[in-house]
Amino acid sequence: MSRAVVPEWDLLITLTAPPFGSDVVTTVLRLLDATLRRGARVQVWACGYATSLTLRSLGEFKPADLANPRERHRSTAAVVTDLLGAHPDDFAWHVCRFCAEDRGALDHVDGVSTRSFSRFARRVESSATTVYIGGA
């Protein structure tokens, strides 16, 4: 009798959409927060210019808003760091090494892993559901 294999992860979000063309990053961060609050195990695979979201050089805060310079907003790298710290066993953020190298974007915040694209199939295989959020 074969036994059902329980996927290691509940959800894989493959993010290739560029960060600044729309509010897609806001949507993804909202979904990460909501799925993790539900106790799900979630991983992100960032490709293309989405590899820039976790660069260490982004620092803790976004550049100051000149209309309201006293208000500071955390960078995506800082938000991802927060999520990794809050959910060390249930959340992972992977960066595609090829895309990162192609963009000179290899220095990421702690906890973010840089992986060969040849490992992507393994990420899909280990997830119950894969959602591809694309965009050139």
Place this chain on the structure above:
Amino acid sequence: MSTSEKTAAHVLVETAGWAADDGRDGFAGAARALAGAGHQVVLVLVQDAVCAIATAPGTLGRLAGDGVTVLVDEFSLLQRGLPGAVLPAGAALTDADRIAGLLLTPGVRVVWH
């Protein structure tokens, strides 16, 4: 988790703006075809796609009438200055938690545009 989340087999997430008369249909055709074939279908409008409540209300209303669950992201409406917008008949507001529940439904098939 609600009943609709437990039975949702196809979740179509539209993020791009569209109108009924611009040659695009924002997944409406796919949603209608899947529902017509007997599948459970949820159409989720997020980001610019929420503006379809104004540009294609008739299409959305007909989809709801055809058995498609039409959900409109309230956060995206607020970001676009559309609080309290009137939704097409049969459509409902949703939030990140409910969308998360849909994505985590066992066996769900998600298409994101």
